[in-house]
Amino acid sequence: MASKPSIPKGTRDFSPAKVSKRQYIIQTIKANFEKFGFQPIETPSFENSDTLMGKYGEEGDRLIFKILNSGNFFYNKSKIELPESIEELQLNSAEKITLEQRIELNKFTGKISEKALRYDLTVPFARYVVQHQSEIEFPFKRYQIQPVWRADNPQKGRFREFFQCDADVVGSKSLWQEVELVQLYDTVFTSLGLEGVTIKINNRKILSGIAEVIGASDKLIDFTVALDKLDKIGEDGVKKEMIEKGISEDALVKVQPLFSFSGTFADKIAQLSELLSSSEEGMKGVEELKFICDNVAELGLSTAILDLDVTLARGLNYYTGAIFEVAAPKTVAMGSIGGGGRYDDLTGIFGLKNMSGVGISFGLDRIYLVLEELQLFPDTVAATSKALFLNFGDKEALYASQAIQKLRKENIKVELYPDSVKVGKQFQYADKRLIPFAVLVGDQEITSNSYTLKNLVTGEQVSVDFDGLKNALLA
Amino acid sequence: MASKPSIPKGTRDFSPAKVSKRQYIIQTIKANFEKFGFQPIETPSFENSDTLMGKYGEEGDRLIFKILNSGNFFYNKSKIELPESIEELQLNSAEKITLEQRIELNKFTGKISEKALRYDLTVPFARYVVQHQSEIEFPFKRYQIQPVWRADNPQKGRFREFFQCDADVVGSKSLWQEVELVQLYDTVFTSLGLEGVTIKINNRKILSGIAEVIGASDKLIDFTVALDKLDKIGEDGVKKEMIEKGISEDALVKVQPLFSFSGTFADKIAQLSELLSSSEEGMKGVEELKFICDNVAELGLSTAILDLDVTLARGLNYYTGAIFEVAAPKTVAMGSIGGGGRYDDLTGIFGLKNMSGVGISFGLDRIYLVLEELQLFPDTVAATSKALFLNFGDKEALYASQAIQKLRKENIKVELYPDSVKVGKQFQYADKRLIPFAVLVGDQEITSNSYTLKNLVTGEQVSVDFDGLKNALLA
Numbered sequence A, B: 001m002a003s004k005p006s007i008p009k010g011t012r013d014f015s016p017a018k019v020s021k022r023q024y025i026i027q028t029i030k031a032n033f034e035k036f037g038f039q040p041i042e043t044p045s046f047e048n049s050d051t052l053m054g055k056y057g058e059e060g061d062r063l064i065f066k067i068l069n070s071g072n073f074f075y076n077k078s079k080i081e082l083p084e085s086i087e088e089l090q091l092n093s094a095e096k097i098t099l100e101q102r103i104e105l106n107k108f109t110g111k112i113s114e115k116a117l118r119y120d121l122t123v124p125f126a127r128y129v130v131q132h133q134s135e136i137e138f139p140f141k142r143y144q145i146q147p148v149w150r151a152d153n154p155q156k157g158r159f160r161e162f163f164q165c166d167a168d169v170v171g172s173k174s175l176w177q178e179v180e181l182v183q184l185y186d187t188v189f190t191s192l193g194l195e196g197v198t199i200k201i202n203n204r205k206i207l208s209g210i211a212e213v214i215g216a217s218d219k220l221i222d223f224t225v226a227l228d229k230l231d232k233i234g235e236d237g238v239k240k241e242m243i244e245k246g247i248s249e250d251a252l253v254k255v256q257p258l259f260s261f262s263g264t265f266a267d268k269i270a271q272l273s274e275l276l277s278s279s280e281e282g283m284k285g286v287e288e289l290k291f292i293c294d295n296v297a298e299l300g301l302s303t304a305i306l307d308l309d310v311t312l313a314r315g316l317n318y319y320t321g322a323i324f325e326v327a328a329p330k331t332v333a334m335g336s337i338g339g340g341g342r343y344d345d346l347t348g349i350f351g352l353k354n355m356s357g358v359g360i361s362f363g364l365d366r367i368y369l370v371l372e373e374l375q376l377f378p379d380t381v382a383a384t385s386k387a388l389f390l391n392f393g394d395k396e397a398l399y400a401s402q403a404i405q406k407l408r409k410e411n412i413k414v415e416l417y418p419d420s421v422k423v424g425k426q427f428q429y430a431d432k433r434l435i436p437f438a439v440l441v442g443d444q445e446i447t448s449n450s451y452t453l454k455n456l457v458t459g460e461q462v463s464v465d466f467d468g469l470k471n472a473l474l475a
Helices: A016-035 A057-063 A099-112 A122-131 A176-191 A204-214 A217-227 A230-244 A249-254 A256-260 A265-275 A280-299 A364-373 A394-409 A423-432 A443-448 A466-474 B016-035 B057-063 B099-112 B122-131 B176-191 B204-214 B217-227 B230-244 B249-254 B256-260 B265-275 B280-299 B364-373 B394-409 B423-432 B443-448 B466-474
Strands: A046-048 A066-068 A113-117 A140-149 A161-170 A198-203 A305-308 A322-327 A336-343 A357-362 A387-389 A414-416 A437-440 A451-455 A461-464 B046-048 B066-068 B113-117 B140-149 B161-170 B198-203 B305-308 B322-327 B336-343 B357-362 B387-389 B414-416 B437-440 B451-455 B461-464
Touching: A016 A140, A016 A161, A016 A176, A016 A364, A046 A122, A099 A113, A122 A140, A122 A161, A161 A176, A161 A364, A176 A198, A176 A280, A176 A322, A176 A336, A176 A357, A176 B394, A198 A204, A198 A280, A204 A217, A204 A249, A204 A265, A204 A280, A217 A230, A230 A249, A230 A256, A249 A256, A256 A265, A265 A280, A265 A305, A280 A305, A280 A322, A280 B394, A336 A364, A387 A394, A387 A423, A394 A414, A394 A443, A394 A466, A394 B176, A394 B280, A423 A437, A437 A466, A451 A466, A461 A466, B016 B140, B016 B161, B016 B176, B016 B364, B046 B122, B099 B113, B122 B140, B122 B161, B161 B176, B161 B364, B176 B198, B176 B280, B176 B322, B176 B336, B176 B357, B198 B204, B198 B280, B204 B217, B204 B249, B204 B265, B204 B280, B217 B230, B230 B249, B230 B256, B249 B256, B256 B265, B265 B280, B265 B305, B280 B305, B280 B322, B336 B364, B387 B394, B387 B423, B394 B414, B394 B443, B394 B466, B423 B437, B437 B466, B451 B466, B461 B466
Parallel strands: A198 A305, A387 A414, A387 A437, B198 B305, B387 B414, B387 B437
Antiparallel strands: A046 A113, A066 A113, A066 B066, A140 A161, A161 A357, A198 A322, A322 A336, A336 A357, A437 A451, A451 A461, B046 B113, B066 B113, B140 B161, B161 B357, B198 B322, B322 B336, B336 B357, B437 B451, B451 B461
16 A cells, blocks of 8 residues: 555544543533433444434435445345436436436435444434333433434534434423523533533424414524524614515514514513413413523523523424523634424334423534633643653563552553663653653662652652652652 | 334444443543553544455455445446346355456445445554554554444344454564553453453464474464364364374474473473474564563562463464463353454554554453453442432422532432422332432421432431431432
C-alpha cells in the first residue's frame, strides 16, 4: 500500500486527549442520569431493516446505512436479478430516478440487505420496550448512550457516526417527568461548568391551538418558521412572509399578542391564555406549561434559565405534549445542544398502544465544542501518567518496577520508559506526553533505597524515600 | 406490524442489570489500563474496505460485514451489471461456488460497497498509527475498548457484535513491556475478584526452534495441536497422532522432553535450553522467556499464576515473540478469557516498517460469564436508586421533590414515583426495581417538616428530619 491510509468521509479518529474529554462529558451525563433514577440499556448496532425503514420518512430511509447480507448474499431462496428498469439506468444524479425505478431499487436492496445500522436511539428503544414488555416494570426510566449512523452529507459539526445520549421515561403521563427533565438538564450543564444555558420549552397543544386560531393547521410550520425570524426581520417582515405563505390578515390580527410576546414566564402564560381561550386543546397546553413552569420555579434551577418559546416546533409530527430545546449561552455561536419532548404513542409503531413517553437528548459533539471554546474542561481530564520512571538498564528498571508496582496499588498512574536509551530522549517523551514528574533511579538510589524525583514543570529535584515519593505523587 | 419485533441473529439487547455488570468490568479494565500508562483512542465503526480486506485471510474477508454505498449505490461512474457467471447461479450453499465466480462476486460487491464494519481493533490501530504517526510520541501505549462485528455463525458465547478490550504498545522492543502486560493481567483479574487465573506464556521463537528440531516447519501446527492433547490421550496417543500427520519417529525422539514437560518455570526453561540448544532462534526464545519470567517472579503476582505452555500457538502467523493466553480458574469450564503477544511488524501492512508491537486483549463476554458463575459481581454494581419517594398528589410530590433535589446534590440516587396511583402499586414498583427504601410524605410529614422512611428489606419504618433521611440513605 503506497499511499497513507485514510478513513471514510464523515467519520473520525479520536486521539487520547479527545477520548478523555468525550468520556468526561459522557460520564457526567451518565452519573446524573443515574442520580435521577434512569437505568442504562444497550441495543445492537444493527437492527432488522424492517424495524428501521419507514420510521424516519423518505429522507430518513435514504440516510440509513444498509448492511450487505453476510457471506455470499446470493445464497438466497431464489435467483436475484437486477430489475430491467434499473439495469438500463445510466444515472449520474438522484434527480433522474423515477418513483417506479426507486421502488424497483428498494426491492433489489431488500434482497441483498436485511440489516441496517441504527439511525437514532428512539426507534430501537421503542422496539426494545415492545419486545421486552413482560420483563419491564413501568414506568420505565431508561438511558442509552451509543453511536448512531447517518449517510448524511458530512459538513462542519455533522458526522456520519456520532453518539446520542438519551434519557426517556415510558409508561406515565405525569407532568412531574417534564419537571424532572428540566432539572436534569440544569444539573448536567451545571456539573459540566456550563452555566447560563437556556432551556426553551413549548407544547405541541399550544401550536395546535395557534393553528386553530389562525384557522390553518397546514400553515402551522410556515407560521412558526416566520415568527422565529422576529428578531431578525421585525414584525412587518414576519407578517409579510406569513401573508405570502397564505395566512390571512384576519388570522394575524387574532395572534397579534405573539408579535410582542415577552416578559416573565407567568406573563407569557397569561397572554397565551387569552389568545387561546377559544381552543380547548390550546388551553390544555397552557395548563401543562403552567404546571411545569410553576413547579420548576418552586424548586429552583442552579444555573439554567427556563424560557417559553412558542416558535419551538422541532419534530412537530412526533411530539404531542412538551417540546424542549437547549441553547448554549449566548457568548458561544452554536445551535441547540439538546432537545426532546413528549410523544404519546412511542411504541404504537410496533403494536403496543397507549404508551406515553417523554425524553431528552444531549448533543455530545456540540457540547464538546462549547466546553472547548469556553475552556471548561478540567485539567485533570487527561488520562496521563503522574510520573515517568526513567530507564537506566535492567537492574535499575527492576528497582523502578518494584516502586511502580506499589504506587499503582495506591491508584497512582505511573509508567516505566521501556528502553534504556539516552536520558534526553526519555525526558522528551515525558514532556510530549505532558507527564508532570520524572523519577530517576541509578546505582546510588538503589544503594540508599531512595528515588530522585524531578518536577518537570519547575525543574526542582529532590531525593525521597518511598513514602516521600508516594506522597509527592498523591498530592 | 402484527408480530413482536426482534433483533438480528447473533446480536443482543442488554437490560439495565446486564449493562451495569458489563460497565463494571469495562471500568475496571479501563482504570487499570490507565494506571499502567495506556491512553485511550477510538476509531470509526466502519473503515474503507481496502483497509480491512485481505488482512484476516480468506475466511476473515468472508466474515467482514460490508456496508452498501449510501444513497443510491447505482449512481456511479458507469453502469453496473451483475456478471453473467453470477446471474446464472442458483446457489444454496457456499461449497458450490467456484473461485472464478467468487472473484466475480467480489468485484460486484466492490462496486456496490466501499465500507465495512470493524472486524477487530488491531488492524484499525495499525491504520491509526500510520495515519497519525507525526502526532504520536513513540513508544505509543494505547488502549481501545469498542465493539467489533463478525458475520460468524452465532453459537453459545459467540456473537456477531461483541466488545474487544485491547492494550498495545507500539514502537519498542523492550521485554519490560511483556513483564508489565503479565502484571496488568494479574492486576485486572485481581481487581475483579477473579483469583487464580493462569497466564500461559510461550514464544514464537521457541515454536520455530521446535520446528527446526523436528525438521518440519510445515508440521508445527499439527505438532502443537497433538501435543496439547497430552492430558487427554496420553503420550502414546499424542505420538500416534503426530506420526499420522507425517512427523518422523526420529523427530519425536529429539523432542522427548516435551512429553514429560513439567516442574517449575525454571525447570521448564532448563529443559527447553537443552532441547533447543542447536537452534539459534529457539535459544533466543528461551532467553526472552527467561527474562520475562525472572522479572515477573522478582516482582511477584497478586493472585495469578504464570505458566510456560509450549503448546500455546494462537495467531501463529501473526506473533513473532511472546504469546499469551489467560485461562479462567479450573473450577469454571470456560475457554481462554484473554490473549495476546508480540508482533514485530504491526504497521508494515500500511507501509510503516520496523514498528514492533506487543499487546493483550480481554474477553469481555467470557469474563462476564465467569464472574456470573462464581458470583463475583459486587452487589453495588446495579445502577438502582437508593430510595423511591411515593407520590400522594401534587402538593406532596412538590414537598418530596424538594428533598429529592437536595439529596441528589449529595450524589444520592433517588426518584419520585411519577403518578399518584394506589400505594400498593408504588411499593410493588420499588420492589421489582430492587430499590431498598421508600419515603412517604403526606400532610402530617409536610406539617412537621419530616419524612417517613421505610426500609423495604426489613419493613422497619421511622420518622426522620432531612438530615436523618440523608444520613440513612448515605449509609
